[in-house]
Amino acid sequence: MNHLDRRDFLTRLTLATAAIAAPGYGFSGVGRADEFVEVATTHGRLRGARNEGVTIFKGIPYGGRVSGDRRFRRPAPIAPWTGVRDALQFGAPAIQAPRRNEPDPAEDCLFLNVWTPASDNRKRPVMFYSHGGGFVGGSGASGGQDGSNLARNFDVVIVETNHRLGLLGFLYLDELAGSDYAGSGNMGMLDITLGLKWVHDNIAQFGGDPNNVMIWGESGGGAKTSCLYAMPDAAPYFNKASIESGPGVRMIAKDVAAETTAMLLKELNIAPKDWRKLLDVPAATLLTIQNKLPSVPPFQEKNRTQSLMRRNYGGFGPVVDGVVLPHHPFDPTAPAISRNKPLLVGWNEDEYTFFAWQSKDTAFAKLDFEGVQKKLEPQYGQDTDKIVDTYRKANPNASAPAVFVAISSITMMGLGSVDIAEKKVKQGGAPVYLYNFGYKSEKKIPGTDYAMGTPHAMDISFKFNNELPPRDGSEPKESYFGGNRPERFAASRHFAELWTTFARTGKPAAKDVPAWPAYNLTTRPTMRIDATCEVIDNRFSQELAMWRSIGKV
The missing domain is CATH 3.40.50.1820 (Alpha/Beta hydrolase fold, catalytic domain)
Structure with missing residues (x-):
């Protein structure tokens, strides 16, 4: 085997979260609870399960539909519900290969999970975690990330989201599709930002402090955290950050993202003017095509000696579009927008x-x-x-x-x-x-x-x-x-x-x-x-x- 190049590395990052979601890395059981706890949110009441001093709310919707005519766009609003909605099972992860001990992946995947010591208005620190798996795999229910012990032993509130990944989360259509698709190359990041806004609006009801939020993440989650640290949409909703084994110095330039989009359309035999046909392609087909496209397009080979998260690379991931992600997260400088936010x-x-x-x-x-x-x-x-x-x-x-x-x-x-x-x-x-x-x-x-x-x-x-x-x-x-x-x-x-x-x-x-x-x-x-x-x-x-x-x- 040759020394890892970027394509190999991204492929293995995609598999990483699946590899560690194994026995011994499971979450607290759903079926056993000492009691059930209800909490009011902006869209309706939720029922979570309390066990051994921690209350867990699973599969909370924080955004609406992202399928059909909402594909590649901002989510539809959440439909409020009446009565009490059970938050006892994890929500569907983003489109990817099936995940062990989780629901089947689905296009509509905007769910989050909360672990809290108590819903008592104590204003605990909130630790908002972005999962690994590059930008194409993983979920907020990935193995090893059970927040129970952190909540129980250190009196903090843990939040983890599912969000759009891969082609469905980062296909750059801004130059083809018009204003309705502005920011299309960063929909996965905007999903996470919407999760942060949900935290701001709701986390006090779960015993968390909306004015003391830390964003953190490992591997691909570190790169996502790097992007959030530089994003105007995210800036109002967090106070500090930690980037772990995923330094996102540079992301994808618009011209590189546009070339990747052109490669996709060619693979599907869709003319650029007929881009709307992408809305009718089954998600499973898009996943198959995504896995066929190179993570390092030939026009980027000259940069292959640089490390994973440092270069201006191809494939599907956040796009430096000048608006949602105004510039590379840490190139040429640290983002001014987070100048006063401590960092690990x-x-x-x-x-x-x-x-x-x-x-x-x-x-x-x-x-x-x-x-x-x-x-x-x-x-x-x-x-x-x-x-x-x-x-x-x-x-x-x-x-x-x-x-x-x-x-x-x-x-x-x-x-x-x-x-x-x-x-x-x-x-x-x-x-x-x-x-x-x-x-x-x-x-x-x-x-x-x-x-x-x-x-x-x-x-x-x-x-x-x-x-x-x-x-x-x-x-x-x-x-x-x-x-x-x-x-x-x-x-x-x-x-x-x-x-x-x-x-x-x-x-x-x-x-x-x-x-x-x-x-x-x-x-x-x-x-x-x-x-x-x-x-x-x-x-x-x-x-x-x-x-x-x-x-x-």
Whole structure:
């Protein structure tokens, strides 16, 4: 297997949330409840289920129909209901492959879920999470994201949405379809913004504070958070943000999006003037076509050496249309619109091992240094010697596979994260805090003796505080990614407490964790999150100096 290019990477991100929605990562059961709780919203009363100190409301509609004549447009208004509507089952996820333990995907997918300690007007911090899966997969009921423990243990309110994805969420029609379709290239993002507006209008009834909302997300959810941080439509509805293993520095330019639209129409044998025929194509057919179209169109190949969320890339995702997304989220600068909103940003130390596990790549674990060189040369060309030499000098005891993982992981998610932190500092507004998640799972990648370490997506269960010993005192089960060592419980507690304290105050802090200084361009402090946390100044200084010297950060 060659080193991951963008098309491979996006494909695997699409599969990532499906891969981790497995036994051991399930949500609290729907059928069991200590009691039912009713709450009034702007459109009618809802009934949620209370269990072990947390009330969960599932499948709440926050937008109306997005199918039929509303395809590629802003949603229809929500139809109010009379009586009490059950909010006991998850709503349909966006169109994608079927998802384990969830309803069938559907075009009409604008539902959200709420976890709250109590509907008591206590004005708790609200943590509004955007799921991963690139821009083409996942849902607000994805595995590992159960908000029960965060709500119960840290007295916060958790909200997660389903929203349009892929072609149905990001097909750019502005230049073909007229004013009714303005913003069509960002409908998935506008859905999330509508969810934020719903929170503003309703969350007080669920025990949350509409004036203290944190947006956060991992992987594709980090890129969505990057976009929200730069969007005028979203600006009134949140106060702080966290971008986790998904630094969205740049999004899709209009000309690239228009070319992707042209490719789609050609594939469907629809003339541009007949674009309305897209409204009659079955969603299943559109999904099939979406999966056939390249994530990296040929006209973007010149940029393939840049990392996942940094380049001006093709495929389906948010479009820099000058209105909904006025400019790239963090290029050339941090967005002025969020100058005064604190930010967390960072990545996992061994991001790459997830993708090796997912793709059954065992060859990397057998590499020698000559093999590392050959594996990286197609991507880095004449810079490969300098890259490998720098990593070997900075990590003199690291094996060849470990050097390959370190290089791959920082280029996937690290360089963009550092770029965002630096630009936020230069803006001179609210603080930014840089982190690395470093708890090491001992689980081996199947077919190898190489441990997972801290793979992409492992942070989900940790930061949601879903790495806990059973409350009934029974023997803990092995974590899906996190392994068996009991130290994972402390790492999860630290991660969750840092994030919930940030949600509450705008400054991350936790018991038994050193004070976390805001990032600056002198000492460059980075919090390494683990069973024992530490602040490391100028972390990866040699490696980052090298990446800067070849123009990668």
